[in-house]
Amino acid sequence: MARKADEPLVLGIETSCDETGVGIVRGHTLLADAVASSVDEHARFGGVVPEVASRAHLEAMVPTIQRALKEAGVSAKDLDGIAVTAGPGLAGALLVGVSAAKAYAYALGKPLYGVNHLASHICVDQLEHGALPEPTMALLVSGGHSSLLLAPDITSDVRPLGSTIDDAAGEAFDKIARVLHLGFPGGPVIDRYAREGDPAAIRFPRGLTGPRDPLYDFSFSGLKTAVARWIEAKRAAGEEVPVADVAASFQEAVVDVLTRKAVRACKDEGVDHLMIGGGVAANTRLRAMAERRCEDAGITLRVPRPKLCTDNGAMVAALGAEMVARGRAASSWDLSADSSLPVTETHVPGHEHGHGHDHDHDHFHELSKDNLYS
Amino acid sequence: MLLLALDTATPAVTVALHDGESVIARSDQVDARRHGELLLPAVDRVLAEAGRTLDAVTGIVVGVGPGPYTGLRVGIVTAATFGAALSVPVHGLCTLDGIAYAAGQAGLTGEFVVATDARRKEVYWARYADARTRLTEPAVDRPAELPEQIASMPSVGAGAALYSGVFTDVREELPQHQSAAALAELAAEKLRTGGEFLPDQPLYLRRPDAQVPANYKVVTPK
Numbered sequence: 001m002a003r004k005a006d007e008p009l010v011l012g013i014e015t016s017c018d019e020t021g022v023g024i025v026r027g028h029t030l031l032a033d034a035v036a037s038s039v040d041e042h043a044r045f046g047g048v049v050p051e052v053a054s055r056a057h058l059e060a061m062v063p064t065i066q067r068a069l070k071e072a073g074v075s076a077k078d079l080d081g082i083a084v085t086a087g088p089g090l091a092g093a094l095l096v097g098v099s100a101a102k103a104y105a106y107a108l109g110k111p112l113y114g115v116n117h118l119a120s121h122i123c124v125d126q127l128e129h130g131a132l133p134e135p136t137m138a139l140l141v142s143g144g145h146s147s148l149l150l151a152p153d154i155t156s157d158v159r160p161l162g163s164t165i166d167d168a169a170g171e172a173f174d175k176i177a178r179v180l181h182l183g184f185p186g187g188p189v190i191d192r193y194a195r196e197g198d199p200a201a202i203r204f205p206r207g208l209t210g211p212r213d214p215l216y217d218f219s220f221s222g223l224k225t226a227v228a229r230w231i232e233a234k235r236a237a238g239e240e241v242p243v244a245d246v247a248a249s250f251q252e253a254v255v256d257v258l259t260r261k262a263v264r265a266c267k268d269e270g271v272d273h274l275m276i277g278g279g280v281a282a283n284t285r286l287r288a289m290a291e292r293r294c295e296d297a298g299i300t301l302r303v304p305r306p307k308l309c310t311d312n313g314a315m316v317a318a319l320g321a322e323m324v325a326r327g328r329a330a331s332s333w334d335l336s337a338d339s340s341l342p343v344t345e346t347h348v349p350g351h352e353h354g355h356g357h358d359h360d361h362d363h364f365h366e367l368s369k370d371n372l373y374s
Numbered sequence: 375m376l377l378l379a380l381d382t383a384t385p386a387v388t389v390a391l392h393d394g395e396s397v398i399a400r401s402d403q404v405d406a407r408r409h410g411e412l413l414l415p416a417v418d419r420v421l422a423e424a425g426r427t428l429d430a431v432t433g434i435v436v437g438v439g440p441g442p443y444t445g446l447r448v449g450i451v452t453a454a455t456f457g458a459a460l461s462v463p464v465h466g467l468c469t470l471d472g473i474a475y476a477a478g479q480a481g482l483t484g485e486f487v488v489a490t491d492a493r494r495k496e497v498y499w500a501r502y503a504d505a506r507t508r509l510t511e512p513a514v515d516r517p518a519e520l521p522e523q524i525a526s527m528p529s530v531g532a533g534a535a536l537y538s539g540v541f542t543d544v545r546e547e548l549p550q551h552q553s554a555a556a557l558a559e560l561a562a563e564k565l566r567t568g569g570e571f572l573p574d575q576p577l578y579l580r581r582p583d584a585q586v587p588a589n590y591k592v593v594t595p596k
C-alpha cells in the first residue's frame with residue numbers, strides 16, 4: 001500500500017515536562033494536537049515542580065488520547081504506530097508517557113517508537129512547511145533547552161554543534177520575570193512588556209561572544225546576573241525601575257546572541273535553511289530578528305506556529321511518522337524513560353537491532369538528584 | 375471471565391492472569407528501580423504462558439497503592455490505558471488489601487497490620503480484622519509514632535520487617551511485597567460477591583513535595 005509507506009498514521013505522546021500532549025499525524029499532515037497543561041499548578045512555585053507534573057500527566061493521559069482520536073476523526077485500529085518521548089526530560093514525567101504508550105501500542109498490536117524530544121522539536125516543522133531539507137540547521141530554545149543542532153537525517157543523524165553552558169534561554173526569561181515581579185512563565189510577559197520598551201536603552205552583556213569563546217555555545221547566567229544587578233541598583237537608589245526598557249533590553253541581548261550564532265552556524269556549515277523551535281521560538285522579537293538576519297544572509301527561515309513550538313504530542317507523532325516512513329526499527333517492550341537521552345540518539349530501537357539500553361541506569365530527580373526509585 | 379491483574383506499588387513488579395476459577399499464569403520480579411522497564415514484558419510473558427492474548431481479557435485489576443509514586447504510576451497508567459484501548463473495566467484495589475489477602479492464604483488468622491516501605495523513614499500501613507476486612511484507611515506514618523497497640527500486633531510486609539525494632543511481632547515468613555496473584559483472587563471473589571472496587575487513581579496520601587523558591591538571590595555584592 002503506497003499510501004501507508006509514504007504517509008503513516010501515527011499517534012504521538014509527549015510528557016517530558018508540564019504538558020501532556022497527544023498528537024496524531026498522517027505523514028506531514030497534522031490531524032490532531034491535544035494538550036493538557038499543568039502550567040497553572042506550577043505558577044505559584046515559579047517553576048515546574050516534577051511531582052506535580054507527574055501527577056497531572058497521569059490524570060490527563062487517557063482523556064487526552066481520547067480527545068486526540070476524536071479530533072482527528074480516526075480509529076485507533078487504523079494507526080500505523082505509536083510514538084512517545086523517551087527523553088530527555090523529567091524522569092518521573094517521562095515515565096508516565098512511556099508506560100502509557102507501551103500499554104497502548106501493546107493493546108492495539110502496533111509498533112512502538114521511543115523518540116528523542118529534541119529531534120521531535122525539529123521534525124514538527126514538517127507539519128508546517130513540508131519535508132525538512134537535508135541537512136537542516138535547528139536552533140531549539142525553551143525553558144529546558146538552548147541548542148544548535150545540525151540534522152542531516154532527523155531519524156538517524158542529529159549532531160549537536162553547541163548548547164547552553166549554564167541556563168536555558170527560557171529559564172533566563174523566567175528568572176528576569178521573577179526579579180521584575182511579573183510572574184511565571186516569564187517568556188510571554190517579557191515579550192509583551194518589551195514591545196513598549198526601548199531595546200537599546202540599556203546595553204546588557206552578550207554571553208560567549210568574545211573572539212576566544214566557543215562559537216556555538218550559549219551562556220545566559222552572566223546576563224541574568226547583570227540584569228538583576230542593574231535592577232537592584234535602581235531600587236537601592238530609590239528610583240523607579242523602567243520595566244519595559246529592562247524587558248526590551250534583556251530580550252534584545254538574548255535574541256541577538258541566539259540569532260547571531262545560528263546564522264553563523266548556517267554559514268560555516270554551508271546550510272541554507274534554519275528552523276527555530278521550542279517555546280522561546282514564540283517570542284516575537286526572536287522571530288523578527290531571525291527573519292531579518294536570515295534574509296540578509298540568504299538563508300530560508302522556518303518557524304512553526306507557536307502552538308507547535310511549545311511541547312506537544314504532534315511533534316512526537318511527526319517524528320514517529322518519519323521513523324515509520326523510513327523503516328526505522330521499532331522499540332522493545334522494555335523501553336525505558338531516559339531523562340538524559342543524548343540528542344544523538346534520535347530514537348531508541350529495540351534490542352534485536354542492537355543498541356539496546358542494557359546498561360543499568362537509574363532515574364534521578366532533576367532537582368534533588370535523589371534517585372526516584374530509592 | 376479473564377482478569378489481568380498488576381501492581382507496581384511495592385518493590386515487586388507483579389502480574390497475574392485469572393480465568394474466574396483460578397490464577398492461570400503469574401510473574402513476580404522484585405526490582406524497585408525498574409518497574410517501567412519490567413512491567414510490559416511481564417504482561418507479555420504471562421499472556422504467552424497462558425496461551426492467551428490481551429484482547430481476550432474482560433477486566434483489568436490494579437493495585438492503586440499506597441506506594442512510592444514513580445513506580446505506582448507505572449502500573450496505574452498501564453492499567454488505565456489497557457482499559458481504554460480494550461474497552462474493559464479497570465478495577466482498583468488497595469495494594470495493602472492484596473498483601474493482607476495473601477497473608478490470609480498463607481494461614482494468618484486474627485487481627486493484624488500490613489506495613490510497606492514508604493521511604494523517607496515512613497511506612498504505609500492499615501489494620502485488618504482478617505484477610506478480607508480492613509479496619510482503617512491506609513495511612514503513612516513514622517513507625518515510631520504508631521500507637522503501641524498497632525506496633526505490637528502481628529505484622530506483615532516489608533515495612534514491618536524494615537522497622538522490626540518498632541513492630542514487635544513481624545511475620546517474616548509471610549509475603550513481604552504485593553503479589554498480583556493474590557490481588558486477582560481477591561478481585562475475582564469481589565466480582566462474584568458484588569464487592570466494591572476503588573477508582574483507578576493513586577492513593578498518594580501525601581501532598582506533592584513542592585518547595586516555593588525563596589525570593590530571587592540578591593546578586594549585588596554588599
Ligand SMILES: [Zn+2]
Binds near residue numbers: 121278311
Ligand atoms: Zn521541549
